[in-house]
Amino acid sequence: MAVVKCAIELGIPDALERHEAPMTLSELSSTLECSPPALYRIMRFLVHRQVFKEDRTNQGSIRYVQTPLSRLLMKNGEKSMAPLVLLESHPVMLATWQALRASVLANKNSSAFETAHGEDVWSFAATNPGYSKLINDAMACDARVSVQAVIDGCPNLLDGLDSLVDVGGGNGTTIRLFVKACPWIRGINFDLPHVVSEAPDFVGVENVGGDMFSSVPKADAVFLKVSIFKLQKNHPI
Numbered sequence: 001m002a003v004v005k006c007a008i009e010l011g012i013p014d015a016l017e018r019h020e021a022p023m024t025l026s027e028l029s030s031t032l033e034c035s036p037p038a039l040y041r042i043m044r045f046l047v048h049r050q051v052f053k054e055d056r057t058n059q060g061s062i063r064y065v066q067t068p069l070s071r072l073l074m075k076n077g078e079k080s081m082a083p084l085v086l087l088e089s090h091p092v093m094l095a096t097w098q099a100l101r102a103s104v105l106a107n108k109n110s111s112a113f114e115t116a117h118g119e120d121v122w123s124f125a126a127t128n129p130g131y132s133k134l135i136n137d138a139m140a141c142d143a144r145v146s147v148q149a150v151i152d153g154c155p156n157l158l159d160g161l162d163s164l165v166d167v168g169g170g171n172g173t174t175i176r177l178f179v180k181a182c183p184w185i186r187g188i189n190f191d192l193p194h195v196v197s198e199a200p201d202f203v204g205v206e207n208v209g210g211d212m213f214s215s216v217p218k219a220d221a222v223f224l225k226v227s228i229f230k231l232q233k234n235h236p237i
C-alpha cells in the first residue's frame with residue numbers, strides 16, 4: 001500500500017497518461033523530477049505486482065506502460081480509486097491499525113479508531129476538515145463505480161418513486177448519480193451537518209444535515225450504502 005500511495009502522490013499514472021505512450025525510466029524520472037534509481041525500485045515493484053507493464057525500446061531500454069489497473073490510480077480519472085488508497089494509507093488510519101490489539105484487549109466495545117484517537121471517526125472528521133474531505137472523496141470514488149453499476153444493472157430500480165433519500169450520503173455523489181439517471185426523482189442527500197455543508201449543489205438534489213439516529217427526512221424510499229466504518233457506538237455495521 002505504501003508503494004501504491006507513493007505512485008499516486010508522485011503522479012506516475014497521470015504522467016504516463018499525459019505522455020500517451022510508454023515512458024523510459026529517464027523520461028519518467030525527469031518528468032517527475034525524481035531520482036532514477038529510487039524510481040526504478042518503485043516501478044520494479046509495481047510492475048511485479050502487475051500495476052504497470054514493461055516493454056523495451058529497440059535499444060533495449062525498459063519502458064513503462066499504463067494498464068487498466070494503473071489508470072484507476074490517476075488523481076483525477078473518472079473511475080479513479082486513488083482517494084480510497086489515500087484514505088486507507090493516511091497516518092490517521094495507520095495509527096488506527098496500530099491500536100487494534102489494544103482495542104481488543106480493552107474489552108470496551110470501542111473501535112480501534114476510538115482507541116487510537118480518543119473519539120469515533122465521525123467526531124474526529126467533524127473537527128478535522130482535511131480528513132473529512134479525504135473520507136468523502138474516498139466514499140465518492142467507490143460510489144462512482146458501484147452505484148453506477150447498480151443503475152446500469154437495474155435500470156427500473158426507481159420506477160414509481162417520486163423521491164429518494166440517501167442516508168449517510170456523504171458529498172452527494174450517489175444521489176446525484178440516481179437523479180441524473182432518473183431526473184423525475186427528487187433526491188435528498190442526508191448526512192452529518194459538517195459533511196453536507198461541503199456537498200456541491202446539484203439541480204434536483206437537496207442537501208440536509210442531521211443525525212440519522214434521531215430522524216431522517218421523509219421520502220418514498222431510503223437508500224443506505226455503507227462500507228468500512230462502524231457508524232456509532234452500539235451500532236456496528
Ligand SMILES: C[S@@+](CC[C@H](N)C(=O)[O-])C[C@H]1O[C@@H](n2cnc3c(N)ncnc32)[C@H](O)[C@@H]1O
Binds near residue numbers: 140171192229232
Ligand atoms: C462509510 S460512509 C458511507 C458514505 C456513502 N454512503 C457511500 O457509501 O459512498 C458513512 C457516512 O455516514 C455518515 N454518518 C455517520 N454517522 C452519521 C449520523 N449519525 N447521521 C447521519 N450520517 C452519518 C458519515 O458522515 C459518512 O458520510
